[in-house]
Amino acid sequence: MRHAVRALHSCVLRRLQVQVQLDLPLKASVTPVTRWCRRMFSDEAHATHLDRGEVVARVLDVVKTHPKADPTKVTESASFQDVGLDSLDTVELVMSIEEEFAVAIPDAEADKISSCPEAIEYIASHPSAK
């Protein structure tokens, strides 16, 4: 019984054919790397700047949730001193912004950020802000 099944099995498999379709273009072609076959590993290397509205919203959120900031005074053009922060609080706030957007700001640049528009400008022009 088992031999018969096995014989039938191999007969069927020998007879079955799968048609192979070749989709290659007929002409000699050197195509540029098309989108469907490019894998997105190098997104960090490509500049993927964030949308400016989103940057503004997130930066202002970070400023508002600082414990010493006054949320009513936080606007897009406010400086951190207007909001009620002193220089050490500004340092803490810039660190929070770094963590929010997963960027690494060098110390010299971070010292210059002392207002909301400067922070927004820096993040919006950073190529790998997430």
Added chain:
Amino acid sequence: MSAAAIAERRFLQQQRCRILYRKALKSVLDWAVHRDIFYIEGEKTRLQFEANRDVQNLETIDRLLFEGEARLAKLQHPDPYVVPWSPGGSKYARNPPVPPVIGLVNDFGRESSH
């Protein structure tokens, strides 16, 4: 010393103090990974800076800054956290973009058949 020179010296000292605070907080964050511990330790660092808030003498401020920087140098973490895709991180330039000159040849070896 003239007033402008004094003002400039104070400005440079304030800048040095801010950068020292930033490095101190980052060092604390390297050591205290758990956030609730970091909040407590970060607050202690802040209090150390606040204790010297009202010092006016330029020489004293310079001395305090030197001592602070020396203390911070001893507390550096051996394996500090860097953002992975920033310079010095493990993912920095890991997958650089393919130059557009590179393309796919779909009929390699069969060019003579055309």
